[in-house]
Amino acid sequence: MTEAFTEIFSQLKVKENEDKVVDILNDIKVKINDINVIQNQNISNKNSYATVASTPSSTTKIPLGKGNTTIPSKDQVILIYPKKDNNNIKSSEETLKIPKKLRTVDVGVKPEKLLPISKNGVKINTSLAQVNEHALNAAGLTAEKPEKFKPRLAIMGVPAEWTAEIVGSKINEDLELDPEDTTRVKALFKYGRRNETTVTWVIECNYKIRDIILKRGELFYDWNACNVRDHIRLLTCYNCQNYGHMAANCRRNITCGYCTGEHDAKNCKSREDPVCINCKLSKEANVNHEAHDTNCPKYTRRLQSYINNTDYGP
Numbered sequence: 001m002t003e004a005f006t007e008i009f010s011q012l013k014v015k016e017n018e019d020k021v022v023d024i025l026n027d028i029k030v031k032i033n034d035i036n037v038i039q040n041q042n043i044s045n046k047n048s049y050a051t052v053a054s055t056p057s058s059t060t061k062i063p064l065g066k067g068n069t070t071i072p073s074k075d076q077v078i079l080i081y082p083k084k085d086n087n088n089i090k091s092s093e094e095t096l097k098i099p100k101k102l103r104t105v106d107v108g109v110k111p112e113k114l115l116p117i118s119k120n121g122v123k124i125n126t127s128l129a130q131v132n133e134h135a136l137n138a139a140g141l142t143a144e145k146p147e148k149f150k151p152r153l154a155i156m157g158v159p160a161e162w163t164a165e166i167v168g169s170k171i172n173e174d175l176e177l178d179p180e181d182t183t184r185v186k187a188l189f190k191y192g193r194r195n196e197t198t199v200t201w202v203i204e205c206n207y208k209i210r211d212i213i214l215k216r217g218e219l220f221y222d223w224n225a226c227n228v229r230d231h232i233r234l235l236t237c238y239n240c241q242n243y244g245h246m247a248a249n250c251r252r253n254i255t256c257g258y259c260t261g262e263h264d265a266k267n268c269k270s271r272e273d274p275v276c277i278n279c280k281l282s283k284e285a286n287v288n289h290e291a292h293d294t295n296c297p298k299y300t301r302r303l304q305s306y307i308n309n310t311d312y313g314p
């Protein structure tokens, strides 16, 4: 962290490097966010941040919606399908008509968002999680929980020129997983600052491999070692401020991360009076913060939902 601050101060002396300063500040925000997440995750384990930081190789156990770590979420997801012997339903729209006819209290689903899916199914984001399977079965439907996400890990200090294939094969080689092994890790994407010789790669693996990697705390390639940690973060778009995609793939209008206006955050004149677009759209009580605020209620809720829906093992 001190290194980053030293770098900021040296960059601040050179005005034309404003972009780089913004990059570094964003990097620090992300790091602070990670620390907050780890700290929050460990409150129930009675581990201080100091303990976690001093033993980076220990496996960070993430409480999965146990006790008071669960935040009531609008992002509970269930999948509803016609029962196998139900041949009357020919489309997702027809499937959806059935729970619509039933009372919310009977079926235990209060839809916030609906999406047609394959096999004439419907994906439902619900603010109620007490799904009454009996009521659905009696109406010719079944309910399923979606498959959980695989854990993600950040591998730091990877040579910038490496492709996903190289990263994947080097890690699998180090873990001695042979090409047929279905538990092989997959390199997803990289991030880092421009013009650096190394970057951070995000990989995906099953919970057993995650445990092995975190216990070691390092992955090796050739004669070098890369530090490893959990990657628990939502991808946030710098164009529209929404989650789950990058600015390069954004199809929405530009939205300022400070004031919700239709301009680049760099040109914002209302930075002193921030309004968070994501909290505004979700009608949160507290909207007076930047979209990238690490304590944003919408972000925190979505992140908790993501953790709850990730398979960290039994």
Ligand SMILES: [Zn+2]
Binding pocket: 237, 238, 239, 240, 241, 242, 245, 246, 247, 249, 250, 251, 252
């Ligand atoms: Zn976007």
Ligand SMILES: [Zn+2]
Binding pocket: 256, 257, 258, 259, 260, 261, 263, 264, 265, 267, 268, 269, 270
């Ligand atoms: Zn603005």
Ligand SMILES: [Zn+2]
Binding pocket: 276, 277, 278, 279, 280, 287, 289, 290, 291, 296, 297, 298, 299
């Ligand atoms: Zn917010």
